[in-house]
Amino acid sequence: LNQHVFSAIRQWFDPRRIDEVGATPDYRFSLANERTFLAWIRTGLALIAGGLGVAAFVPSHKWGYVREVMAIVLILLGASVAIRAVDHWARSERAIRLGQPLPRSRFPALLALAVAVGAALIVVLILVTGQP
Amino acid sequence: VSEAPESRGVESQPHRTRLAWRRTSAALVTSGLLAAAVLLHRGGNFVAVLAVTAILALTYCGLRLSSRRVEALDQAIAAGGPYERAGRTPAALVTLVAVNALLAIVVIVASGR
Numbered sequence: 645l646n647q648h649v650f651s652a653i654r655q656w657f658d659p660r661r662i663d664e665v666g667a668t669p670d671y672r673f674s675l676a677n678e679r680t681f682l683a684w685i686r687t688g689l690a691l692i693a694g695g696l697g698v699a700a701f702v703p704s705h706k707w708g709y710v711r712e713v714m715a716i717v718l719i720l721l722g723a724s725v726a727i728r729a730v731d732h733w734a735r736s737e738r739a740i741r742l743g744q745p746l747p748r749s750r751f752p753a754l755l756a757l758a759v760a761v762g763a764a765l766i767v768v769l770i771l772v773t774g775q776p
Numbered sequence: 777v778s779e780a781p782e783s784r785g786v787e788s789q790p791h792r793t794r795l796a797w798r799r800t801s802a803a804l805v806t807s808g809l810l811a812a813a814v815l816l817h818r819g820g821n822f823v824a825v826l827a828v829t830a831i832l833a834l835t836y837c838g839l840r841l842s843s844r845r846v847e848a849l850d851q852a853i854a855a856g857g858p859y860e861r862a863g864r865t866p867a868a869l870v871t872l873v874a875v876n877a878l879l880a881i882v883v884i885v886a887s888g889r
Binding site for chain 2: 691733
């Protein structure tokens with residue numbers, strides 16, 4: 645597992661490893677892959693900004709550190725979205741060069757589920773305690 | 777009609793990518809400013825001030841990174857290609873965002889309630 649993770653990280657930082665496989669694709673595919681990567685980065689940044697916004701502007705909660713926990717969970721989620729974005733970008737670039745189908749992932753579904761569950765928990769928190 | 781919509785889409789690809797980098801720069805600046813807002817609203821000790829300073833410095837590095845990629849795309853657009861691949865830029869950007877996220881947690885923990 646460690647070797648697999650290390651190899652994936654090397655692929656992110658060493659574009660020559662991707663260039664060594666397959667054929668140079670039409671530039672439009674690479675640019676489209678780059679835009680998808682950027683869209684995921686913005687999603688990650690939005691989650692991080694959301695966490696910072698919670699820490700800065702939501703009033704302190706009577707249950708102690710609820711506000712801080714919410715903020716840190718959002719920031720960690722944002723960081724994981726960003727890290728997954730570069731991994732997906734590198735794997736897609738490799739697949740495009742090899743003429744293979746693009747890698748499939750459960751991550752978008754998991755992220756959607758996490759956001760929905762988080763939103764539901766916040767609603768419950770507001771209903772139970774009368775404050776966000 | 778002088779050209780098919782498909783061919784217009786082909787020509788707009790580098791412009792769309794350039795705009796995507798611009799939007800990402802704006803998102804980077806927003807998160808950097810929000811880190812400063814946390815410090816302003818909650819107060820904080822020396823560690824929090826140091827972390828916010830580092831976040832703002834890294835945000836500037838991210839803007840430079842984005843700007844370099846936009847310039848490369850601009851030059852390629854003006855010359856009619858070839859379009860260089862993103863290379864190490866995505867990995868560098870993600871490293872920066874991940875470090876900023878960790879520093880943001882430090883700001884929240886180190887700032888007052």
